[in-house]
Amino acid sequence: MAPRVQFYHNAENPLALACELASKAYASGRKVALRAPDAALARQLDQLLWSFEQQAFVPHVMAGTPLATETAVVIGHAESPTEWPHTEILFNLADDVPPGYERFRMIVEIVGPSEAHKQPARARWMHYKQKDLPLQAFDAIRREAL
Template structure:
């Protein structure tokens, strides 16, 4: 059963995804990052290269030949993605990831706009209805809600 964490109120969801992916990689974990579309995938790719000057976070797009051997994989929610591993899934898209059940943990990253909060509430309700373990955090204050 997947555990679900929500990071609400993120000033910049892509930057938070970079930070969390870097921490996960540093602790030896593998991460799949699901973004809303191809533009966000390209932006996240660039952010991971420049996020912290002395930090290297190996990452590729989900359809890259080396995806199965790369710790951080970026996928576009607009396309069907077959994730090469199932440890952590970061979701920045508005919908429920179709295959989230196969992951040990799902991390929902939600921005500050109402346009991001409304679908996040629906996802929270979906996971709660399925009786999945839920945790909520304020992304700005970095504390549990």
């Protein structure tokens, strides 16, 4: 089955939005892969997941660690090929189309407000559209469909 693709446009803080959406997915029993553009932002995601919401605990580890297959939320980055242990939801914060995206049930693309974020997002949208994947766009600020 082909993945569904959702784009969240104009995210003022893409990392915070990724943490919020990953927390909600985890709370509903889903397994999540978070893909950052680089190792530094992957570490930021890791730190943010520990502290972004006072009452929530989101168990997470970095991809490639021994506990990755047993942990609901796994963080990786585009600079290093990642073998994701789960294939339910992939949150992509990187500028490229994630390798192996076809294995996931859902891809969530989080796009910042700057033109530097929008240009690569347009290319990803066109890639998914050419593959005839179901696409849906949301405004990240208002949290409504576009």
